[in-house]
Amino acid sequence: MRHNKSGRKLNRNSSHRSAMFKNMARAVLIHETIRTTEAKAKELRGVVDGLITLALKNDLSARRQAYKVLGNHQLVKRLFDEVGPRYTGGNGGYTRIVKLSQPRVGDSAPMVIFELTKLAEQGAEVTAPKAEPKTEAAPAE
Template identity: 65%
Template sequence: MRHNNSGRKLGRNPSHRKALFNNMAKALLIHGRIRTTVAKAKDLRGVVEPLITLAQRNDVHSRRLAYRVLGDHQLVKTLFDEIAPQYAGIAGGYTRIMKLAMPRKGDSAPMAIIELTKNAGEVKAESAE
């Protein structure tokens, strides 16, 4: 029984899972939207959303912590200077998962699109009304 064992293993060992989610986080921050399985998308939120929250602090220590996950100075700069300011004043909900109707062709895994909620200004305008 899996009592008190949270999280999905996804058929990978811990180092492979860490590398998988680091690479998926990079792809999501670069492209703004990626297509993956529903399980991976749900777990990816736990990597990307804390990165954006970290980027809102905008200090040296936060940049170093973000670099540990992303491994790319240019991407860290983009995260802190372009992506995080879009979400200033928003406490969370930086990503959106939309389930796709068609499963993956090979193994019939349920697929989803995970994307950044880019229009943060529209969210603030709607909440003010």
């Protein structure tokens, strides 16, 4: 019987699953939005929400626990300094799953976009300068 065994297996063994979710959590913190299957996204939600909850605690123990998942000091710093403070004063609702209309081509798996609800401000990114309209020179007489 399968009592008290939560979570999807996703046709992987436990070490492969944990490594996959660590990699996906890193990708979400770097890019803030990723494209994946619906089943993986629903399982990933618990991992990423747990990391953001740790970032809201903001103590040494929480940083060490986040490092166990992320394995990168720069990502832990970004999680605690940039991503975590966006969610202060809220209870949950850190991630969003948006279903895509087209399934994956190879196996028809339902695809989703997994993203953080509060994305980085768009004004912070460097934008390319707009091209100025060309003025025609007056013909010489």
